[in-house]
Amino acid sequence: xxxxxxxxxxxxxxxxxxxxxxxxxxxxxxxxxxxxxxxxxxxxxxxxxxxxxxxxxxxxxxxxxxxxxxxxxxxxxxxxxxxxxxxxxxxxxxxxxxxxxxxxxxxxxxxxxxxxxxxxxxxxxxxxxxxxxxxxxxxxxxxxxxxxxxxxxxxxxxxxxxxxxxxxxxxxxxxxxxxxxxxxxxxxxxxxxxxxxxxxxxxxxxxxxxxxxxxxxxxxxxxxxxxxxxxxxxxxxxxxxxxxxxxxxxxxxxxxxxxxxxxxxxxxxxxxxxxxxxxxxxxxxxxxxxxxxxxxxxxxxxxxxxxxxxxxxxxxxxxxxxxxxxxxxxxxxxxxxxxxxxxxxxxxxxxxxxxxxxxxxxxxxxxxxxxxxxxxxxxxxxxxxxxxxxxxxxxxxxxxxxxxxxxxxxxxxxxxxxxxxxxxxxxxxxxxxxxxxxxxxxxxxxxxxxxxxxxxxxxxxxxxxxxxxxxxxxxxxxxxxxxxxxxxxxxxxxxxxxxxxxxxxxxxxxxxxxxxxxxxxxxxxxxxxxxxxxxxxxxxxxxxxxxxxxxxxxxxxxxxxxxxxxxxxxxxxxxxxxxxxxxxxxxxxxxxxxxxxxxxxxxxxxxxxxxxxxxxxxxxxxxxxxxxxxxxxxxxxxxxxxxxxxxxxxxxxxxxxxxxxxxxxxxxxxxxxxxxxx
Amino acid sequence: xxxxxxxxxxxxxxxxxxxxxxxxxxxxxxxxxxxxxxxxxxxxxxxxxxxxxxxxxxxxxxxxxxxxxxxxxxxxxxxxxxxxxxxxxxxxxxxxxxxxxxxxxxxxxxxxxxxxxxxxxxxxxxxxxxxxxxxxxxxxxxxxxxxxxxxxxxxxxxxxxxxxxxxxxxxxxxxxx
Numbered sequence: 001x002x003x004x005x006x007x008x009x010x011x012x013x014x015x016x017x018x019x020x021x022x023x024x025x026x027x028x029x030x031x032x033x034x035x036x037x038x039x040x041x042x043x044x045x046x047x048x049x050x051x052x053x054x055x056x057x058x059x060x061x062x063x064x065x066x067x068x069x070x071x072x073x074x075x076x077x078x079x080x081x082x083x084x085x086x087x088x089x090x091x092x093x094x095x096x097x098x099x100x101x102x103x104x105x106x107x108x109x110x111x112x113x114x115x116x117x118x119x120x121x122x123x124x125x126x127x128x129x130x131x132x133x134x135x136x137x138x139x140x141x142x143x144x145x146x147x148x149x150x151x152x153x154x155x156x157x158x159x160x161x162x163x164x165x166x167x168x169x170x171x172x173x174x175x176x177x178x179x180x181x182x183x184x185x186x187x188x189x190x191x192x193x194x195x196x197x198x199x200x201x202x203x204x205x206x207x208x209x210x211x212x213x214x215x216x217x218x219x220x221x222x223x224x225x226x227x228x229x230x231x232x233x234x235x236x237x238x239x240x241x242x243x244x245x246x247x248x249x250x251x252x253x254x255x256x257x258x259x260x261x262x263x264x265x266x267x268x269x270x271x272x273x274x275x276x277x278x279x280x281x282x283x284x285x286x287x288x289x290x291x292x293x294x295x296x297x298x299x300x301x302x303x304x305x306x307x308x309x310x311x312x313x314x315x316x317x318x319x320x321x322x323x324x325x326x327x328x329x330x331x332x333x334x335x336x337x338x339x340x341x342x343x344x345x346x347x348x349x350x351x352x353x354x355x356x357x358x359x360x361x362x363x364x365x366x367x368x369x370x371x372x373x374x375x376x377x378x379x380x381x382x383x384x385x386x387x388x389x390x391x392x393x394x395x396x397x398x399x400x401x402x403x404x405x406x407x408x409x410x411x412x413x414x415x416x417x418x419x420x421x422x423x424x425x426x427x428x429x430x431x432x433x434x435x436x437x438x439x440x441x442x443x444x445x446x447x448x449x450x451x452x453x454x455x456x457x458x459x460x461x462x463x464x465x466x467x468x469x470x471x472x473x474x475x476x477x478x479x480x481x482x483x484x485x486x487x488x489x490x491x492x493x494x495x496x497x498x499x500x501x502x503x504x505x506x507x508x509x510x511x512x513x514x515x516x517x518x519x520x521x522x523x524x525x526x527x528x529x530x531x532x533x534x535x536x537x538x539x540x541x542x543x544x545x546x547x548x549x550x551x552x553x554x555x556x557x558x559x560x561x562x563x564x565x566x567x568x569x570x571x572x573x574x575x576x577x578x579x580x581x582x583x584x585x586x587x588x589x590x591x592x593x594x595x596x597x598x599x600x601x602x603x604x605x606x607x608x609x610x611x612x613x614x615x616x617x618x619x620x621x622x623x624x625x626x627x628x629x630x631x632x633x634x635x636x637x638x639x640x641x642x643x644x645x646x647x648x649x650x651x652x653x654x655x656x657x658x659x660x661x662x663x664x665x666x667x668x669x670x671x672x673x674x675x676x677x678x
Numbered sequence: 679x680x681x682x683x684x685x686x687x688x689x690x691x692x693x694x695x696x697x698x699x700x701x702x703x704x705x706x707x708x709x710x711x712x713x714x715x716x717x718x719x720x721x722x723x724x725x726x727x728x729x730x731x732x733x734x735x736x737x738x739x740x741x742x743x744x745x746x747x748x749x750x751x752x753x754x755x756x757x758x759x760x761x762x763x764x765x766x767x768x769x770x771x772x773x774x775x776x777x778x779x780x781x782x783x784x785x786x787x788x789x790x791x792x793x794x795x796x797x798x799x800x801x802x803x804x805x806x807x808x809x810x811x812x813x814x815x816x817x818x819x820x821x822x823x824x825x826x827x828x829x830x831x832x833x834x835x836x837x838x839x840x841x842x843x844x845x846x847x848x849x850x851x852x853x854x855x
Binding site (some may be wrong): 297588592635656673 | 692742743744745746747748753756758761764765791794819849852
């Protein structure tokens with residue numbers, strides 16, 4: 001199979017459907033615990049399995065289509081109430097979704113497929129379909145609806161009717177009339193209103209002779225409330241609510257327009273599902289990057305116009321022409337920022353998908369390790385740049401696995417400590433201005449500070465003397481040092497830090513910051529502070545030794561005259577006192593080895609904050625504030641530490657963007673590590 | 679590269695306006711046979727070097743170069759070429775040639791670099807020349823002293839001796855630790 005654009009498109013769409021299946025399954029699992037699974041949930045699952053079957057057979061990916069077909073069969077039985085939705089069945093369904101993920105991934109890489117495991121899964125699915133079958137009881141004995149109504153119900157509607165009766169719900173007929181031109185809107189309103197107090201079982205067009213421009217429906221509803229309550233919920237007196245009593249005739253026999261196709265034709269919802277998918281456009285993120293670049297260059301053109309308009313104004317005074325040019329360039333500025341915001345918006349995606357993948361993976365890990373884990377997700381609607389979300393998957397996975405593997409104790413151990421048997425892992429996200437805070441929290445055993453220090457000393461990462469001086473936070477930071485721990489040495493005790501240096505590097509690449517907090521026996525929280533985007537950022541432009549640099553404004557806390565503050569030297573390092581706290585002062589002349597004929601002329605300090613840490617950067621000049629498009633230095637220069645990328649200012653000038661996270665890390669590493677290695 | 683004037687593509691591109699090639703070069707270019715190499719010759723210090731012309735994307739005047747700290751000494755810095763960042767290598771420093779005063783005809787040869795272009799600072803572009811592949815001789819010992827891994831061979835063009843550089847090897851300079 002050639003990996004053309006269509007295939008990539010298919011794989012992306014298939015993955016989307018699998019994600020949707022997963023989302024529905026997680027919800028279904030929660031509902032199953034609470035008692036009842038929402039029938040719409042099962043319908044959604046069924047529809048998605050059907051779509052997946054459709055597109056995978058179109059692309060002759062037969063393992064996926066076989067599995068999807070079998071899954072669809074089971075789900076169909078579930079929605080018809082023939083098979084019950086219990087924990088065992090859900091496990092099989094989850095296994096299927098996971099398998100889809102692997103298969104699609106394998107198809108993308110052109111890798112071989114494990115046929116054996118698919119056969120096993122198919123067998124498990126068939127077992128669910130057979131094992132869970134329930135005998136339907138006679139419908140006629142349960143309800144007093146006319147044969148003319150009962151005979152037109154689809155199998156699914158019949159099942160829902162039976163369910164409602166079984167639960168002792170009352171049945172009602174809502175007699176309603178709508179204008180022909182927009183009856184679908186009216187029906188949808190009724191659907192929405194009823195959903196809060198009951199369930200719409202079927203909608204039957206009524207054949208009562210009425211106005212030719214009006215269409216009437218008899219809507220069969222099951223509910224625990226009274227007729228009066230229903231009327232109130234509907235908020236529409238024109239709808240007549242008729243309780244279904246004995247011999248209640250629902251509708252006249254005779255013509256029956258096929259608004260609700262029966263049996264096999266019930267495929268209509270699928271068509272709707274496919275339509276809604278095709279309303280979205282999948283775009284290669286690089287195309288957006290290109291657009292973003294263009295916006296950046298338009299921004300430069302705009303600056304040029306503004307300069308010109310300034311020049312004209314200076315030379316000609318306030319001529320009409322100058323005023324107009326000024327006005328139009330302001331107009332251009334506004335439109336440009338709208339365009340920029342628009343492209344930004346396209347790049348933003350909610351974290352929900354990523355979180356779902358984490359939940360799925362966490363389920364798997366906890367099962368493998370024999371832990372009982374409850375996973376709580378919050379803030380999943382928080383949006384982040386698509387690229388950041390993608391890059392976040394690996395480090396986040398690592399943190400979640402760590403939380404379960406090293407944090408959550410085995411059930412018996414937890415019980416012995418008086419904790420609940422199931423551990424809690426909380427995955428949360430929250431927007432904070434230009435940043436997003438993502439947290440992975442567990443209520444496990446926490447980090448053993450003493451042991452952490454011991455290991456760090458053993459590994460020569462810190463001197464014993466220095467280890468004594470470290471506070472908690474600094475001690476936790478040792479976990480991020482490369483070579484702090486390997487799996488072998490960590491699994492012996494309650495450590496963490498498996499590959500934490502890798503996680504930290506990845507987060508730093510995203511201009512993010514990682515922080516750890518932990519209380520022994522209580523649990524651990526790892527927080528990631530990430531910028532919402534890496535594409536366009538406001539920056540402070542500064543000069544040092546006649547070099548111009550940009551500092552991302554989201555790192556800048558304040559700027560000071562160096563004469564305003566007291567600069568002292570502690571152990572050969574310059575620090576300044578800022579409202580009672582000591583902030584290290586770094587000079588880029590030293591850090592970057594900049595040549596400058598004149599002596600240091602640093603006049604300002606830019607106070608930069610990253611996470612909980614602050615440093616001051618000595619600069620000669622503050623040039624101003626400007627939105628910049630950060631560009632990478634290219635694949636060939638990626639390794640310059642302390643430089644996040646380059647940006648263009650007006651007048652063909654290219655400047656470097658400082659990576660404050662990295663510079664601050666260097667500073668901190670220099671302080672935490674023994675002399676000589678820093 | 680079958681244009682009637684092989685330099686045309688380069689000199690009219692980018693920031694370069696008029697054809698400023700020093701001599702009337704390669705006017706008679708025809709589709710080059712596989713046995714032939716087309717070389718772009720240039721000077722660094724007083725020595726003439728050349729790249730295979732297919733490795734070159736364009737030739738531009740030297741814009742303001744932004745120095746990159748903590749980088750290799752031969753990395754002059756970066757420039758922005760139509761919106762993308764391109765690193766610039768100072769060939770004089772790579773080849774350990776003596777520094778020379780500001781030269782007027784300085785150019786940057788942009789190597790294609792498989793999608794990640796790299797600029798090479800040279801003193802002056804000399805000519806486009808065709809040479810039979812067989813006519814490329816091994817590098818004489820006298821030249822081998824410096825950066826020999828970058829040298830592909832030597833081509834004779836009448837009186838002139840052109841040192842052929844391996845563009846792949848030049849690109850690899852940036853990768854080496």
